Amino acid sequence: xxxxxxxxxxxxxxxxxxxxxxxxxxxxxxxxxxxxxxxxxxxxxxxxxxxxxxxxxxxxxxxxxxxxxxxxxxxxxxxxxxxxxxxxxxxxxxxxxxxxxxxxxxxxxxxxxxxxxxxxxxxxxxxxxxxxxxxxxxxxxxxxxxxxxxxxxxxxxxxxxxxxxxxxxxxxxxxxxxxxxxxxxxxxxxxxxxxxxxxxxxxxxxxxxxxxxxxxxxxxxxxxxxxxxxxxxxxxxxxxxxxxxxxxxxxxxxxxxxxxxxxxxxxxxxxxxxxxxxxxxxxxxxxxxxxxxxxxxxxxxxxxxxxxxxxxxxxxxxxxxxxxxxxxxxxxxxxxxxxxxxxxxxxxxxxxxxxxxxxxxxxxxxxxxxxxxxxxxxxxxxxxxxxxxxxxxxxxxxxxxxxxxxxxxxxxxxxxxxxxxxxxxxxxxxxxxxxxxxxxxxxxxxxxxxxxxxxxxxxxxxxxxxxxxxxxxxxxxxxxxxxxxxxxxxxxxxxxxxxxxxxxxxxxxxxxxxxxxxxxxxxxxxxxxxxxxxxx
Amino acid sequence: xxxxxxxxxxxxxxxxxxxxxxxxxxxxxxxxxxxxxxxxxxxxxxxxxxxxxxxxxxxxxxxxxxxxxxxxxxxxxxxxxxxxxxxxxxxxxxxxxxxxxxxxxxxxxxxxxxxxxxxxxxxxxxxxxxxxxxxxxxxxxxxxxxxxxxxxxxxxxxxxxxxxxxxxxxxxxxxxxxxxxxxxxxxxxxxxxxxxxxxxxxxxxxxxxxxxxxxxxxxxxxxxxxxxxxxxxxxxxx
Numbered sequence: 015x016x017x018x019x020x021x022x023x024x025x026x027x028x029x030x031x032x033x034x035x036x037x038x039x040x041x042x043x044x045x046x047x048x049x050x051x052x053x054x055x056x057x058x059x060x061x062x063x064x065x066x067x068x069x070x071x072x073x074x075x076x077x078x079x080x081x082x083x084x085x086x087x088x089x090x091x092x093x094x095x096x097x098x099x100x101x102x103x104x105x106x107x108x109x110x111x112x113x114x115x116x117x118x119x120x121x122x123x124x125x126x127x128x129x130x131x132x133x134x135x136x137x138x139x140x141x142x143x144x145x146x147x148x149x150x151x152x153x154x155x156x157x158x159x160x161x162x163x164x165x166x167x168x169x170x171x172x173x174x175x176x177x178x179x180x181x182x183x184x185x186x187x188x189x190x191x192x193x194x195x196x197x198x199x200x201x202x203x204x205x206x207x208x209x210x211x212x213x214x215x216x217x218x219x220x221x222x223x224x225x226x227x228x229x230x231x232x233x234x235x236x237x238x239x240x241x242x243x244x245x246x247x248x249x250x251x252x253x254x255x256x257x258x259x260x261x262x263x264x265x266x267x268x269x270x271x272x273x274x275x276x277x278x279x280x281x282x283x284x285x286x287x288x289x290x291x292x293x294x295x296x297x298x299x300x301x302x303x304x305x306x307x308x309x310x311x312x313x314x315x316x317x318x319x320x321x322x323x324x325x326x327x328x329x330x331x332x333x334x335x336x337x338x339x340x341x342x343x344x345x346x347x348x349x350x351x352x353x354x355x356x357x358x359x360x361x362x363x364x365x366x367x368x369x370x371x372x373x374x375x376x377x378x379x380x381x382x383x384x385x386x387x388x389x390x391x392x393x394x395x396x397x398x399x400x401x402x403x404x405x406x407x408x409x410x411x412x413x414x415x416x417x418x419x420x421x422x423x424x425x426x427x428x429x430x431x432x433x434x435x436x437x438x439x440x441x442x443x444x445x446x447x448x449x450x451x452x453x454x455x456x457x458x459x460x461x462x463x464x465x466x467x468x469x470x471x472x473x474x475x476x477x478x479x480x481x482x483x484x485x486x487x488x489x490x491x492x493x494x495x496x497x498x499x500x501x502x503x504x505x506x507x508x509x510x511x512x513x514x515x516x517x518x519x520x521x522x523x524x525x526x527x528x529x530x531x532x533x534x535x536x537x538x539x540x541x542x543x544x545x546x547x548x549x550x
Numbered sequence: 551x552x553x554x555x556x557x558x559x560x561x562x563x564x565x566x567x568x569x570x571x572x573x574x575x576x577x578x579x580x581x582x583x584x585x586x587x588x589x590x591x592x593x594x595x596x597x598x599x600x601x602x603x604x605x606x607x608x609x610x611x612x613x614x615x616x617x618x619x620x621x622x623x624x625x626x627x628x629x630x631x632x633x634x635x636x637x638x639x640x641x642x643x644x645x646x647x648x649x650x651x652x653x654x655x656x657x658x659x660x661x662x663x664x665x666x667x668x669x670x671x672x673x674x675x676x677x678x679x680x681x682x683x684x685x686x687x688x689x690x691x692x693x694x695x696x697x698x699x700x701x702x703x704x705x706x707x708x709x710x711x712x713x714x715x716x717x718x719x720x721x722x723x724x725x726x727x728x729x730x731x732x733x734x735x736x737x738x739x740x741x742x743x744x745x746x747x748x749x750x751x752x753x754x755x756x757x758x759x760x761x762x763x764x765x766x767x768x769x770x771x772x773x774x775x776x777x778x779x780x781x782x783x784x785x786x787x788x
Contacts, residue, residue, distance in 0.1 A: 300722065302722075317718075317719065321594070321595070322595045322611070322612055322615045322616075469723060469724070470723060471722075471723070472722065472723035472724070473722050473723065473726075474700065474719070474721070474722050474723045474724065474725070474726035475594070475596045476595075476596050476597070476598050477596070477597055477598055477638050477641055477642060477699075477700075478598055478638060478641065480645075480700070480723055480724055480726065481641035481642065481644070481645040481724065482641055483723070484645070484678065484723075484724050485641065485644065485675050485676070488675075488676055488678075501674075505674060505675070508637065509637070512634055512637050512638070515609075515610055515630075515634065516598045516601055516610060516634050516638065517598070518595060518596065518598065
């Protein structure tokens, strides 16, 4: 496909969609699929056939529509209405509703002006729910691959990197390393062979941002990777996706095939000299493989174990070649930065954290689901306005950053959510999981849960993590059973410091975070559980 | 090859470019504790005992993996490092069943020496007492998992020096265990050449020669030295 053909297809497809009387988008992300989206979709398709409206009304799958707690979700393009918890027989009414049907449907209609929708700003999720993730034409109609076209035909690799640097984009995998700098490091390496790797090994309990992006808009990630490949001088990309994400894998495979067929990936992208291939590598269920050096070992076919950095992957990564590793959400931010410009992106967010962040809301919150907000939005806005608050209870704490993060107590609800602020209060941005807890949560047990996770997921290579997580879990279990002593709490702190300072990789170094943050803000709960009944 | 000058524990030390802090220190007579490092084979930085403080670096780095740099100021024996090492040793003793009084390596064991050096006279952590087996299926050697510290020296020496790669790790985390081939009894391993290198490099009594009583096992230290000189200095005479 040439650039001209891309724009032709873009306008043709847009015109086709305009000619339709209605297009009904059924959310086919994993959440809605699990509550019957496929049945709903076939019921609507059958109704279209029965009414003889083929070619005038269309039903299609779509990415995550956000409010997962109300699934299965359906969006009707004609009037922009969003429906939730729709059984198949009611879904069929959407095809040609009479006044009575309309009344019946109105009860299932969700208010898209509610804060849950109105307070969000969608960049990464812009196409999620707007395109059929299994159709390339849908993505192109939404402006897809125009950023790649612009990059390879109008920009030099250095200009692409400058644009990313100007945007202030930082890694969305958790650590927040400036993306532009990382790209520049890789671009500067003289090696003729380089790699681009997309880390889709999302493993934090309660986090599903990357899965939703891959399921809802896989082409955007491919486009971001191809732009990165062009910028750093790589011809090969790998997406390392966890094996549990069956639907995401299937959609990615489809998307790669489609993009290769249309020459948007492969040799001579847009008929230029640039070539870029993407292959999938499927993880086998090890959390540690989300750590970049372990991920590299796993792609190489070795045991997924981390190694000491430096050397960092931009110098020596996959097969000892310079390697750019970014997270799914980071790559998904790239195409709009190229089309809209780095300055536009930098105008959103806070001084040090630009753009938006996708969060997966889970736990004791009214609106479980996927949201995207500008950086610097307060936790209060996220939990109480967008999330709808804590049903039937009182907010106690929010856990961000999964097993590597910490618990944020009530007094920090008004802290703007960005990389620095969260680190300062003892948690971290992490990949975007946000678990809300109410008064019924026992914070010692929360810490024990996350420690158990780290203990099970430790690779066993270095001693502090392998044996230290076991001991910390042992102490936390004793405490929850009311058998702990004051000495145990001291040991817990000592072990926490050991793991943080001496573990080989990020998993071990951050494993004590949930314990340390709960000890910091909820120490009284630990002390109340001592065998001596709180007396020292 | 260029020479780098650095300071380790207040002492001026020289090392070749690319040499590790660990080697430069040992050559200058500064002993950094270690368990997974063994001269002559690749390093993995797993035991975390050789972690050192480098001025200007926030993170502690493994001396066995960090190359020397001009003007580096390294501290190998600070209060903080001693406390960490002690706790790491405590973790090891609590992890498996290390009972010196019935071990063939009693008195010769590197783990025991490290503990003595650290002044470790009791363990504050709870012993895990895992149920682990002993593999005595090999006609000359035995493998006692109870004494294994998972340093992976055996794996590396078997792979990199003998070229057999009989050993590897199976499982993860605390369930990690050394296996021969695909998990067969050692005696049935088809790749094992019975060279005994793994036994000689094992720091504890986990790998031992059969027929030794308590404290009777001697590991050939000259063999270790031979590996180092042969591989690093290309002197192939013993």
